[in-house]
Amino acid sequence: MPPEAAPLIGRWIDHFKCEFKISRNRGTKFGDYRPPFDGKGHRISVNYDLNAYAFLVTTVHEFAHLYTWNQHQHKVRPHGAEWKENFKKMMQPFFEKNVFPNDVQQAITKYLNNPAASSCSDLNLYRSLRRYDPPKESATTVEKLPVNTLFKLKDGRVFRKGEKLRKRFKCVEVNTRRVYLFSPVAEVELVEAAS
Template sequence: MADFSKQLSKYVPAAAAPIISQWINDTSCRFRVSKSRKTKLGDYMAPFQGQPHKISVNHDLNPYAFLITTIHEFAHLKTWQLFKNKVKPHGSEWKENYKKLMQPFLTLGIFPQDILQAITKYMNNPAASSCTDMNLYRVLRQYDTNQQQEITTVESISEGSYFLFNGTRMFQKQEKLRKRYKCIEVTTEKVYLFHPIAEVILVS
């Protein structure tokens, strides 16, 4: 049985690495550290035509975000083992498995107190991604060490400010509509709705 703890400890808190290593062995999962992806933090692929379970997690996440994403994807694996594709991807079955898999890590002293509080609150109703829970997302972001200083979020800039999205498209921030911010693309004058924690580069 391979021990992946040493490799995993580069990405997750050391105390968590043996548990994740055991999960990889127990499920014969092909676990991969992926390049950064803007559209997702990690993903899970069910076995197909003799292939093993596959999980990938973005390499540039901080250790706590990497661990939380890993648990998220293993909850998908566990749900598939129990129900195959007969249940919703993030339905009640997945939520229950996520809570069960997260539980051991809550008692090991792995998470700082602010993250622990945010996770505990998030676990009342886990969502499709930790990014959709703004409180947990904000707390996790405080532990990032590889963020460029000029990158900020839509919610943190003032109304009327101009910002770049995806490096090239310029928008002007308008008022908040329910849960998202109305923003106007400068060149086309089209209106777009931005999530409060969408990452942008402030221009003025």
Template sequence: MEKDYEKLRQYFSEKAVEPVYQLIVNHKVQLVITRQRRTKLGDYRPGLNGNYPRISLNYNLNPYSFLLTFLHELAHHLVWIKYRNRVSPHGTEWKAALKNLQKPFLSTDFFPMDILEQLQPENAPLYAAASADTNLARILRKYDPKNNSILLETIPENTLFCLADGRRFQKLGRRRKNYICRSLDNNRNYIFNPLAEVYLSD
């Protein structure tokens, strides 16, 4: 448990660590940090077959997205406990649950002003789609760590690089519009789009 607490420090803002930890303990959910998924920031799985209910969050969210996505998924958990799948995923019940969960966090202790504004009740209907093209999403992106990625097509052949999830490759030759790259993990070749965002290994 102490280890979990320490882990939270890596991802959440200083002041959020304690209340987030309490929520995890009180609601008996398991928090898992995963690699980046392009289609979602996090997800929730009910605890079926004796497993803990599980909330997963992408590792590379900024601290504010971490907190908002965590609360978003925790609201799914509360709705599941009460209604199972009898109500719609982002329906009235979920919105009410989220509002309650967010309430104690709506201060400058936890969020900068520009994010807080987006969380005011009049903007709340937009919040459900935090990963979509909303003002909130746009503002959150401002707080993402500087992205040092470069495009695969701009690096010389034979260069070693890695992907956001840490897998390492070597850029080989071209095949039609794409590049062949060899995985350093399993030695197999993969086809890459020239516009793939990669990171240079150091």
């Protein structure tokens, strides 16, 4: 995370008596919060391979869950109004310290008008954060590929890119002919350019 953010996160870990774990990459999520259960206290995990700014946004997201749980336990929705308000409040000190670059801060500010369950669902914020990722040689995103291009996922499945339907791209798995909808920012590997 950005060095100037670490002291406050360290204080939160101590104050909330939280087990904070840096986790392996989980393809389906960037972070996770677990409330106290079965003798264990609060637990937060964040993926190790996020860039510093994405790591911090994810960490604050999870601490907002912890804070909301302390206030309401299971009486409110996980990403309801109470969590949204806490997320905004907990993000504020990092704005005051100018921790984020301007483009990321603007994207977060816009996102905070109505934060979602995942920062990935806000394409503007996701793209802003991704600009600070180290470059990857073979990876690209679905939105950058021309229609009819073949691409594959990490698991080896191959797809043909189709047209955009509102927010997602309709793609057909080559082997099964099944149709899947892909986020424009889904990371894929080019197999064959469109012909």
